[in-house]
Amino acid sequence: MDVLDLARTQFAVTGSLHFLFVVLTLGLAPLVAIMHTRYALTGRPLHERRTRFWGQIYVINYALGIFTGLVMEFQFGLSWSGLSHYAGDVFGAPLAIETLGAFFLESTFLGLWIFGWHRLPKWLHVACIWLVTLTAYASALWIMAANSFLQNPVGAVERGGRLVLTDFGALLTNPALAMSLPHVIGAALWAGGFVMMGASAYHLFRRTADREFFTGSLRFGVIVASVGSLVTVGFGYAQFGMLGQYQPGKFSAEPLAGMGLGLMILIGQTLQLLLAFVLLPAVYWLPRWRWAQPLLMAMTPLPFLAAIFGWLAREVGRQPWLINKRLTVADAMSPGLTPGMVTASLIGFAGVLGLLAVVDYLLIARAVRRGPSSVALGAPGPADPAERAPALSL
Template sequence: MDPLPIARLQFATTTSFHFLFVLLTLGLVTVVAITQTRATISGTPQLLRMTRFWGRLYVINYALGIATGIVMEFQFGLTWTGLSAFAGDVFGAPLAIETLVAFFLESTFLGLWIFGWGRLNKWVHLATIWLVTLTAYASALFIMVANSFLQNPVGSHPENGVLRLDDFGALLTNPALVASLPHVLAAALATGGFFVVGVSAYHFIKRTPEVDFFRRSMRTGVVTALVGSILVIQQGFAQFGELAKYQPHKLDGNSTGVATPLGVMVTIGFVMFLCTVIGTVLLYRNWLMRARPLLYLMVPAIALPFGAAIGGWLVREIGRQPWLVWGKLRTADAISGVSAGKILFSFVAFGVLFAALAVADWVLLSRIARRGPEPEEAPAEPELPVLSGV
């Protein structure tokens, strides 16, 4: 067996799984931060309940998404040692910053937010969720800095057969980053918006007694999805001009093999935009919550941004081949000296792990989503059980 296609398929699977978790995490944390800001300023109890409900779903997705990210970074040292040896000085810098600064700070602030309910001053508690949001976006920034370097290796020079970093600022102004980062962040907003709309639609289908709660949530989700859909299309087409400068061959979809995923991504993107426009019009006319046939379509529509995201990621990665670092290092030269059998074994093991994580994430999210928000008379913090003799 040839180890190269197995290793590529393994990393593609790992990256795709992790990317889906990241999109929903970024989208939901933005919704939670905005909702808590409105609750803190207005003092509306319903907005505070919305913060807790959608925040609980965000935390579940965040926790399970961490494992996929850890496994993905392990693969750089296990399967792609050629990349680490050749470009580790450059490629590793943004990854180290993402792990040591953005990720650890995000986890710390998230812990303060979770355990600070009813204990921290309301403005301090609000600040913690915004710090969680900002560090989450910073994490996405540095991940995209690393990936954009692979697409367009700026800020480095070859020395003794390896790449050396000579301008970190060039990594932050990389045309491949400037064009793609807003597109990814917009996709996250659309994902969070569609998720909130789909869950709210489910409760209207089930004729929930929490009418006001999910009416407010539906409005928030529709507006978020509309903004995300507009930006994701605008920023998506804006990338074509930059691609023509550093990877002109990628625009020829038939020769690079990206025609199909590109078509899927563009089609789903316009379907999402159409859905959000219709939803906004119906929302303005106060018809959206009463249009039951549309409510049944909103629930499976949660999957639309995920499908578009996978298509977009395939376009970005497949279109770079046969280069791992564009024009500098071929993918075939970056693979570790590991037998195909061992890579296949790890691929199967990781595949089973990711499938289990995906199922666990779906089960937990759907269970909490179906249960709905806590009752209005519920205490701000659940009481801890008292153990005899303690």
């Protein structure tokens, strides 16, 4: 491969790996917030245990996902300085807002939620996890605003060989954003629901003692996945009309884009029909069907595969443009790159992100396998000073 193909491969690999973390983060955050709200309203220990268990899985994925995001940032400076030079004033604006105004707030509120158990007032603690969810979705908004500008560059004019932002509101009302953001959010809820289904099915199949715990979690996962599937498929098909206006040949530019689209539709449509006509109508009886539980476990990765295929179709179908009709991928590359340099960074970045993905999977799998009885998040400390270890006296 030449240096251009290597650079494209590097971004595709690292972007796909990073997107796996993002999808699960966006999918689990509102589910944990809903469970915590139920606990605050009812005071039932069962809801507290569910909040802590699924919250710990969310925190594991979030913590490791941060590092994958940092690798993505490095690539813009290393491989795509032409993009920063030509469109940094426009493309960089939503990314800067996402980092400063959403990501930092999200991390702050998540820290307050993690360490606020048994310390913060009940409803203030609940507010923290809802603010985590809102800022996570705000991050998704700004990231998709930047990406939608690449698909359909609006609100900017070229002056002196560079793009200048003239209408910030146009970035937020971009037709490419209006349909793609709900599509991504729906896919995230879909993935989060399937993770909850698969983990719950694992424990129900093993016939662990926490049957009530995982029965409710499995049903909740089916309902969330069903809602996510409707949103994803609905807004996915709704995008085709607009794509015909500003990217009419999107899925015929390369064989790869059409293949990604076809696999995404195949997986998504199959799962939606399964949810609508089998799983959702049988949601009450599903936890009792032991024969179905291995199937639910096996289906857990499918929404993630559909998300990756969809992302590839969205990005590859824009070729040869990085900014549609404005800047080609070749012109966006950093000057002076050699195949050896890009190959080395590709191996390094893919190795780091791949390792993080494996560690994330292993940690989540271990947390799921151990069950709610071994959750460290929110574990109460000694009830009073007398229960603590006595201090040494002289």
